[in-house]
Amino acid sequence: MTELGEYLRACRARVSAEQVGLPTSGHRRVPGLRREELASLAGVSVDYIVRLEQGRVKSASPAILTALARALELRPDEEEYLLRCAAEAGISNEAKPTASRRQQVSQATQVLLDSMVNVPALVLGRRMDILAWNSLSAALFTDYSRLPAKRRNHIWLTFLDPEVRGLYANWARVAQECVAYLRMDAGRYPNDPELVRLVGELSLKDPDFRRWWSDHRVRSQRPGRKEFVHAIAGELSLDFQVLDLRGSVDQSLLVYTAEPQSPSEQALTFLAGWAATEIPVRPTEAAGSSPRPGAAPSSGESKDE
Numbered sequence: 001m002t003e004l005g006e007y008l009r010a011c012r013a014r015v016s017a018e019q020v021g022l023p024t025s026g027h028r029r030v031p032g033l034r035r036e037e038l039a040s041l042a043g044v045s046v047d048y049i050v051r052l053e054q055g056r057v058k059s060a061s062p063a064i065l066t067a068l069a070r071a072l073e074l075r076p077d078e079e080e081y082l083l084r085c086a087a088e089a090g091i092s093n094e095a096k097p098t099a100s101r102r103q104q105v106s107q108a109t110q111v112l113l114d115s116m117v118n119v120p121a122l123v124l125g126r127r128m129d130i131l132a133w134n135s136l137s138a139a140l141f142t143d144y145s146r147l148p149a150k151r152r153n154h155i156w157l158t159f160l161d162p163e164v165r166g167l168y169a170n171w172a173r174v175a176q177e178c179v180a181y182l183r184m185d186a187g188r189y190p191n192d193p194e195l196v197r198l199v200g201e202l203s204l205k206d207p208d209f210r211r212w213w214s215d216h217r218v219r220s221q222r223p224g225r226k227e228f229v230h231a232i233a234g235e236l237s238l239d240f241q242v243l244d245l246r247g248s249v250d251q252s253l254l255v256y257t258a259e260p261q262s263p264s265e266q267a268l269t270f271l272a273g274w275a276a277t278e279i280p281v282r283p284t285e286a287a288g289s290s291p292r293p294g295a296a297p298s299s300g301e302s303k304d305e
Contacts, residue, residue: 002055003190004085009053010216011072011082012038020073033072041071060091077184077220084187105132109245109253118272120238120256123245127185127195128154128178131251136268139275140230140256141167155182156198159206169227169235172208179212180219187218221252233271236264 013032017023022037035053039046044064051057065086069079086092103125113121113134120137122130122144130152133144142164144152151157155178157164158171168174186195202209221242228236238256245251258264 002085002089003187004082004089004091005053005055007082007085007216008049008068008072011074011078015072020071038068038071042067044068055089057091060086062092065092075219078218080220081184081187081218088187088190103129103131103249103251105251106248109248109251116255117276118269120268122254124154124242124252124254126189126192126250127198128182130154135275135279136272137256138279139232139271140228143279153198154178156202159202159209167228167230169229174226175208176212176217177219177224179209179215180217181221183213183216184218184220226256230267230271232274233267236267237262238264238268 012035013030015033016031017033017037020033020037020041022033022041033041035049036046039049042049042064044067048057052060062083065083066079069082074082083092105123109123110132113123113132116134117136120134120140122133122137125131130144138144142157142161151161158168158175158178159165165171182195182199186192186199189195199213203213204210223239223241225237225239228238230236236258238258240254240256243253243255245253258268
């Protein structure tokens with residue numbers, strides 16, 4: 001079965017007949033919509049749904065895919081993932097993006113990060129790789145400069161680093177969202193070998209990740225709030241925003257802020273003061289330049305190895 005078929009089955013299982021206004025008489029062996037119910041809602045035949053889920057459909061028009069998304073009450077990001085799965089299966093004409101081997105943060109972006117002394121901020125790339133960061137984000141999460149490049153990954157740290165995992169007051173909710181973000185990225189670059197390696201390692205080492213990955217939930221990154229229990233700053237309630245970096249492909253700026261005059265703002269200010277003395281300042285290098293002799297590697301570089 002293709003990823004498209006598995007995704008459609010997972011989406012069907014999450015939609016109840018009551019949710020879409022259908023009668024619910026009769027025993028249901030499995031949760032969610034039956035194939036014939038989805039076919040009726042989308043205006044296609046049951047046989048088409050069967051063949052689509054089994055990967056035996058050779059083409060599907062945008063109108064049919066949109067009708068399926070509407071019948072399954074998919075969010076815009078979920079519909080986007082459906083279309084990407086169809087493109088990967090070769091049954092739609094949507095262009096397939098290809099992942100380059102290297103992502104690099106510009107010097108101007110690193111300077112911007114370092115100037116944000118009062119808010120934790122970092123740049124995420126494909127696979128939620130951590131491409132660059134400022135001192136306060138290192139103080140909040142971990143000193144990324146001490147990690148091997150392959151371990152500078154937000155979802156790997158969330159699941160497999162005990163200290164980072166213990167930061168979150170509601171780890172399960174945060175971790176499930178991370179899995180949905182990564183699944184969204186997988187829909188864009190399904191053949192990315194580093195993503196395959198990452199998913200394989202997390203699936204092998206963490207049963208929660210393995211279970212949540214199999215749920216096929218997808219989600220684009222959006223603003224929200226996270227609760228932290230920090231060893232130095234104590235409890236923090238921080239709002240976060242994810243901003244696209246224009247001109248940089250697949251790079252986004254993740255910024256955490258506290259409500260003005262709140263205990264969390266006081267705690268963040270204290271942590272910023274601690275970071276100013278305890279977190280070493282890294283050299284900032286222009287994109288494509290060579291580090292100074294004896295200098296530590298810049299955080300603004302991530303190379304697939």
